[in-house]
Amino acid sequence: xxxxxxxxxxxYDSTTKLYHITENYKENxxxxxxxxxxxxxxxxxxxxxxxxxxxxxFKLPIRSLFFAYTKKLSNNAMRAIPLGNDVQYxxxxxxxxxxxxxxxxxxxxANDGITDYVERYDLDVDIGKLQTVLGDVLVDGNGLKKTxxxxxxxxxxxxxxxxxxxxxxVVLAIVVGELKNYVGDIVRTTDISDISDIPDNxxxxxxxxxxxxxxxxxNTE
Numbered sequence: 001x002x003x004x005x006x007x008x009x010x011x012y013d014s015t016t017k018l019y020h021i022t023e024n025y026k027e028n029x030x031x032x033x034x035x036x037x038x039x040x041x042x043x044x045x046x047x048x049x050x051x052x053x054x055x056x057x058f059k060l061p062i063r064s065l066f067f068a069y070t071k072k073l074s075n076n077a078m079r080a081i082p083l084g085n086d087v088q089y090x091x092x093x094x095x096x097x098x099x100x101x102x103x104x105x106x107x108x109x110a111n112d113g114i115t116d117y118v119e120r121y122d123l124d125v126d127i128g129k130l131q132t133v134l135g136d137v138l139v140d141g142n143g144l145k146k147t148x149x150x151x152x153x154x155x156x157x158x159x160x161x162x163x164x165x166x167x168x169x170v171v172l173a174i175v176v177g178e179l180k181n182y183v184g185d186i187v188r189t190t191d192i193s194d195i196s197d198i199p200d201n202x203x204x205x206x207x208x209x210x211x212x213x214x215x216x217x218x219n220t221e
Contacts, residue, residue, distance in 0.1 A: 006215060011082040016196045018068040018206060019077040020216060031080075031214045035064040042099045045141035049176065050098075053183040054090075062090045062186065063098070065207040066214060070198055078219055084212025089189050091204045092182065093197070098205060106178045110134055113174045117167050125158045134171055148172060 006012055039047040042063065051061035068080045095101045111131045118127050133154045141147035148168060155164035189195065198204050208214070 006081055006217075009081055009083055010085055011087050011192050011210075013192050016070065016192050018070065018080040018082075018192070018195075018208070019072045020066070020068045020080040020214075021074055021077050022216070023076065025076045025078050026218055028215070028217050031066075031216050033066060033210045033213050035061060037064075039063060039099075042102065043139045043141065045143060045147060046102055046138065046175075046179065049144070049179050050183060053180060054186070057183055058088075058090065058186075058188055060088070060090075060209055062183075062207045065090065065209050068206045068208055069203055070195055070206065071203055072219070073203065075219060079217040080208075081215045081217070082208055082210035082212075083215060084210070086209075086211050087190065087192075088209040089192060089195055090186050090207040090209075091195065091198065092186055093199070093204065094185070094202065095182070096203045096205070098182070101182075106175060107135055107138070109178060110171045110174045113170050114167065117163075117170055121163065123159055123163060129158060130155065130167070138175065144172070144176075 011018075038044060047063050050063045054060060054062040066080075066082075069077070092098075111134065114130050114134060115127055117123075118125055118130070133151070137147060137150050137154065141150070151168040151171065152161070152164050155167055158164075159167070187194075187197075195206060
């Protein structure tokens with residue numbers, strides 16, 4: 001791939017640039033696009049729920065796409081130029097790191113839901129233990145049905161079955177609702193210059209669909 005070819009790509013823009021962090025960052029190379037089988041650090045079940053939701057909205061599993069940023073976040077960052085005319089870009093204009101957002105924001109909202117439920121019914125139960133179960137089960141979860149049953153089983157060790165079932169429905173409704181909101185706020189574009197709308201103080205993940213592969217340019221700075 002020579003420079004003229006790169007300059008002619010619709011994704012090539014002198015102002016809006018994409019960077020991909022990788023261990024092999026010292027050599028220019030063509031990267032074959034593929035859907036990621038598993039997330040790097042996001043709980044697998046959460047990754048899968050978002051992908052199923054995004055398939056309904058965008059016909060693509062956005063959390064399994066190629067990840068890039070509009071800023072050079074480390075010395076391991078390479079300039080990424082998606083090739084061809086069928087490139088699509090997806091990003092959330094307010095959330096930088098999806099995993100951090102889920103762990104700190106979504107789980108906090110779900111934890112509040114647990115507290116509200118326990119106080120509403122004046123249950124004699126350790127809220128902290130319930131919240132620990134919430135985090136552990138969601139992180140280890142593999143499928144909503146299995147996770148649903150696991151929650152009921154573990155909550156039942158601390159309360160009666162009726163409340164365990166209802167609390168399970170409450171926390172899962174909160175989590176899935178927040179993930180629906182996340183997908184609903186995702187911006188999709190086929191014009192890389194649109195990504196310049198990301199605020200300067202936000203380091204959003206840009207999820208890229210590039211069926212004709214991606215060219216990576218080494219960092220010379």
